Amino acid sequence: MTHHLDAIDPLAGFPSRFIQSDQVLAYLDGNSLGRPLTATLDRLAGFVAHDWGSRLIRSWDEQWMQLPLTLGDRIGHVALGAAAGQSVVADSTTVLLYKLIRAAVDARPGRTEIVIDTDNFPTDRFILEGIAAERGLTLRWIETDPALGATPELVADAVGADTALVVLSHVAYKSGYIADVERITSITHEAGALILWDLCHSAGVVPTELDAWNVDIAVGCSYKYLNGGPGAPAFAYVASRLQPELRQPIQGWMGAADVFAMADGFRPADGMRRFLSGTPPVLGMVPLHDMVDQIEEAGLEAIRAKSLALTAFVIEFSDAHLAEFGVTVGSPRDADHRGSHVTLQHPAFREVTQLLWLRDVIPDFRFPDGLRIGLSPLSTTFAEVELGLNLVRDILTELAG
Template sequence: MTTSSLPSLREAEDLDRSDELALFRERFLPIEDADVVAYLDGNSLGRPLRRTLELLRDLVTEQWATRLIRGWQDGWLEQPERLGDALGAVALGAAKGQVVLADSTTVCLYKALSAAAALRPDRTELVTDTDNFPTDRYVVEAMAQDLGLTVRWIASDPVAGVTAEQVAAEVGTETAVVTLSHVAYRSAFIADMARINSLVHEAGGLTVWDLCHSAGSIPVRLDADGTDFAVGCTYKFLNAGPGAPAFLFARTEHHERLRQPIPGWMSAGDRFAMAPAFTPAPGIRRMLSGTPAITGLAGVAAGVELLEEAGIERVRAKSLALTRMAITLCDAWLVPLGFGVSSPREDERRAGHVTLSHPRAEELAELLISKGVIIDFRAPDGIRLGLSPLSTSFSELWSALDRTRTLTREALS
């Protein structure tokens, strides 16, 4: 299939037969709802893995039921750091001792921003963009109010994303922290992490990146790109399950001066000393707070195992092939029906989903979901097609867009 040709269903099926990642689809539990034509929302919630069910069954019936509270001494306590190291190696380009699994993305972001701001106590400004994910903006605004800081807003284009040139125009001698999403949640635009990190460091500031739509979808190189802090969820492309623990990355050079805002017994140097005063643990463990969510971490373990076997570079290659096909079919079938493509067309700037715009997007999204094409709607006019390379086939995508064309024609007639 060339970029200028329109693929047929047969050609999509041929792509599935030659797909070196095709066998990984069998690692997922089947979709029991016979009405579902395609699941294109893995960028919001990945499908469940058979391995997760195995790990949960073992956790409940063998570890928990047999060892009871002794499970903490059998390895549960070390899971946030052990899985953090594995995730860092497989998906984040981070050396050991810099990633920990904990809390939700929101809490991890609050911790990371607070810790970063504390490392620049004489500076007065936080920088983010106007189209960052709402949680990120809300946390930035609340933190600025609590700490008496000023927020400098980058006016970001929902399609083009935040550019290094825009960051350069906003950072200066008062910049404490710049926080951005590596992949824009609306459009899948990939920001230039390495260049933006360099610009912020030249100005004397620090960076905090949101990797929710990056982890498990595109290669990330936190160490090589000089990132200071990063956070992200595990329930999208890592398939760890609804509400699974998030992750937090802190660069090694910052560890000894890290002061986080929610210290707890898990972040204490001696967890069982029950000391009257808090002494932080060495390294990344000081970013923990409360008791680890062991059941949720089972899903993280399964997702990291799968990604390690598949390889992030192969995942990225198939992701690009899927998103190219989506754009090609949308241009031919859906643009004449009033849709627009609101994601970057350049491979190097597009991550793992494609967003379509339409004046009646909310209405059409409800219709599509009711007819078995599971996508999601993002206000004001976006329909996102989340293409998860390990669970999404080319023929599934083709069939979904064919049904979208038919349903849209009927709705607009």
């Protein structure tokens, strides 16, 4: 069956462009760390030999000073639905979240609450706890169904005249639930608040229209579906209408109006440069070019179509072959609300995950009982998904034996 699905896959030519390993039988964790592209080997070598090795410090003037902005614009165009001048690559997701959350709440003086859901990613929650303590603010928690996420109705009940900022994830990191960004953003604006969307599990795999949806701020990582590699820098989006009023708190020299003035006081640059702080992680940006090229070539609509086919296959397999062991599906069955990973649930899945890794099948585990099957459409085949799920069934059979 899967051989037929791979044979008719319009994106069948893409998996061979990624580095393969005889130490991996099935890679089902592309939503945590994407595979590297073979093209990146030559790009990295060229960077070391030419951009760094030959041009040396001249590369700052020739390209590196503008790279956070030019690469940000390219990601914005290809993956985010963002016009130029609104995206930048810099720092880690954690640091960008801190800078932009601080900037957002300071831009809404007199408002005392930040809204976030209880099932959001720990980093988002932890940062908000710290900022709330720093600024004397209150966190208003949205209690969500763990299998779903923040709905427009829940957000409408939570926001009000005291809301400064809402922080939510486009795709929930556990269940894969896709939030209704456009409706929730509109509800937030009606309350007079700003909204920040975490795009870590959607950028590059779920069609996103930040401009059309009137989003204020967004942050996302680049090592999942953008395949930037471990520790690759994150990206940020700030709508052009908001840029002049947001002042980020980590005032480094790269965000200054005149970087080399060595001025006595800080004056922020115009546009997205004001959200930079220290020296950009140039080397960490190098692999991103290759994956953005692949996404643009394939097209997000085609990527989304294969993502839905892969996740549907996982759900169908689970229903047919794993449910008898007590496995349940912890992700939305409705395709319109499902991202590019499926979380299967069973009390033994922590042990099962460890055994899978020992046998070179690589999903990941999410507390308390979730086996998360991450499906990166450009690098994942139906055959490897089937191989991995068959081993899940085999291990559950052994454990039950």
